Amino acid sequence: DSGVTQTPKHLITATGQRVTLRCSPRSGDLSVYWYQQSLDQGLQFLIQYYNGEERAKGNILERFSAQQFPDLHSELNLSSLELGDSALYFCASSEGVDGETQYFGPGTRLLVL
Amino acid sequence: GESVGLHLPTLSVQEGDNSIINCAYSNSASDYFIWYKQESGKGPQFIIDIRSNMDKRQGQRVTVLLNKTVKHLSLQIAATQPGDSAVYFCAETSVWGGSEKLVFGKGTKLTVNP
Numbered sequence: 423d424s425g426v427t428q429t430p431k432h433l434i435t436a437t438g439q440r441v442t443l444r445c446s447p448r449s450g451d452l453s454v455y456w457y458q459q460s461l462d463q464g465l466q467f468l469i470q471y472y473n474g475e476e477r478a479k480g481n482i483l484e485r486f487s488a489q490q491f492p493d494l495h496s497e498l499n500l501s502s503l504e505l506g507d508s509a510l511y512f513c514a515s516s517e518g519v520d521g522e523t524q525y526f527g528p529g530t531r532l533l534v535l
Numbered sequence: 536g537e538s539v540g541l542h543l544p545t546l547s548v549q550e551g552d553n554s555i556i557n558c559a560y561s562n563s564a565s566d567y568f569i570w571y572k573q574e575s576g577k578g579p580q581f582i583i584d585i586r587s588n589m590d591k592r593q594g595q596r597v598t599v600l601l602n603k604t605v606k607h608l609s610l611q612i613a614a615t616q617p618g619d620s621a622v623y624f625c626a627e628t629s630v631w632g633g634s635e636k637l638v639f640g641k642g643t644k645l646t647v648n649p
């Protein structure tokens with residue numbers, strides 16, 4: 423158990439809908455990262471927050487957004503969902519801001535029908 | 536663009552044998568590397584890391600070797616066990632908008648046969 427929690431574990435929705443994924447980092451970790459994992463793309467970095475502020479953006483679509491709250495939990499919002507958004511979404515956390523080991527949550531499996 | 540990749544997508548070994556998983560990276564400026572293990576249905580799990588000022592680092596039954604000359608990283612697992620069956624990812628640091636981030640390779644699937 424990494425100490426990172428994610429909810430829900432599974433999510434099934436329809437195209438055009440909007441969903442919110444939630445992540446709670448390990449106690450004491452200030453950075454939260456979001457990744458998308460699909461069969462053909464592997465693990466793709468989406469976005470990082472550090473202590474409530476956006477720190478870095480990766481391959482995140484404009485239909486996707488995230489935020490980190492004062493209690494350091496984070497939410498990833500996915501809107502106007504498309505079939506191709508079906509994937510595993512992982513949250514990871516680390517203590518600091520750069521170049522550190524990231525600890526991953528169990529992931530949320532999203533299926534868009 | 537710069538990327539991290541794995542030489543072999545699959546590796547099958549007998550229980551008790553040693554396993555070697557390889558990774559090539561192209562960013563010569565990378566200074567931090569991590570190996571992750573991902574079991575089916577679970578999130579990636581940290582195994583071992585190494586910084587660029589080291590050539591070798593050992594953990595419990597695992598060793599990571601770094602060859603900066605040829606930009607090659609390997610993970611050695613001693614006395615491989617069925618529980619080692621998983622997908623293994625190497626990751627390197629890369630700069631995104633002025634901040635360091637981890638970039639993951641596609642992964643190698645290790646299967647341990649009893």
